[in-house]
Amino acid sequence: MIKKPSGHEVTTVGLLAFWADKLLKKYEVQIGSSRQYDVHMFCEEIAKNKAYKIMYNPDNIYHWDIHNLLSGVFHEIGHIIYDWDSHVYGEIRHVADEYMAERYSLDMMKKYYPNSIPFVIKHTKSLFKDLLLEPQYKDHYIAFKQIEEYQ
Numbered sequence: 315m316i317k318k319p320s321g322h323e324v325t326t327v328g329l330l331a332f333w334a335d336k337l338l339k340k341y342e343v344q345i346g347s348s349r350q351y352d353v354h355m356f357c358e359e360i361a362k363n364k365a366y367k368i369m370y371n372p373d374n375i376y377h378w379d380i381h382n383l384l385s386g387v388f389h390e391i392g393h394i395i396y397d398w399d400s401h402v403y404g405e406i407r408h409v410a411d412e413y414m415a416e417r418y419s420l421d422m423m424k425k426y427y428p429n430s431i432p433f434v435i436k437h438t439k440s441l442f443k444d445l446l447l448e449p450q451y452k453d454h455y456i457a458f459k460q461i462e463e464y465q
Contacts, residue, residue, distance in 0.1 A: 319372075323347065325380070326370050329387045334368065337391050341365060347372045352450075354378060357390045366394050381433035385419050392418030412457035420463055435463050 319327070327345055334343040341364060348356075348369040354377065357368045368390045378386060392415035423431055438458060458464050 319347075322376055323370075323372055326375055326383060326387075329383065330368055330370070330390075333387050333391055338366075338394055341394065343368060343394075345369075349373060355386045355390050357393050363397070368394075379433065379437075381427070381430035382437050384427055384430055385423055385434045388419035388422040389415045392416070392422075408453040409457045412454050413460055416454075416458055416461060420461065431463070438464055 330345045334345065342360075344360070344365070344367040346367065346369055349371055350356075350369070351371065352374070353371060354374045355368065355370045357366055359366055375383070393411065395418060396411070396414040420431070420434070423434060442455065442459070442464075
């Protein structure tokens with residue numbers, strides 16, 4: 315039996331498709347669902363500087379309201395825009411990647427969805443104590459603590 319996507323999944327795919335088409339015109343971008351990682355969204359490079367996939371976890375995406383969903387979409391697009399892994403090397407590479415992606419996300423939110431910014435800031439600040447406890451989110455925690463809006 316084919317499982318019908320939920321309304322939240324349809325919204326997620328729609329936002330990813332819309333913004334990827336608008337902001338990532340020079341790349342091929344595949345969008346889909348995956349339970350490969352215990353995260354809300356992730357992106358992976360398929361072909362260097364040519365093709366990427368942005369995936370959402372259908373089990374975790376429900377934890378995000380529309381404001382955080384938009385922020386997540388821009389965050390993953392930010393990873394592609396800033397070509398993660400190619401500018402900073404060494405131990406701080408992942409922190410720098412997360413910082414650039416989140417900075418891009420907030421800048422895009424300010425431009426297109428300024429009324430959502432307070433909700434994203436409140437949500438992110440509330441996660442800081444939990445992120446510190448999760449080894450998989452250590453780089454996010456360090457990076458996000460450097461962002462002015464999250465101080």
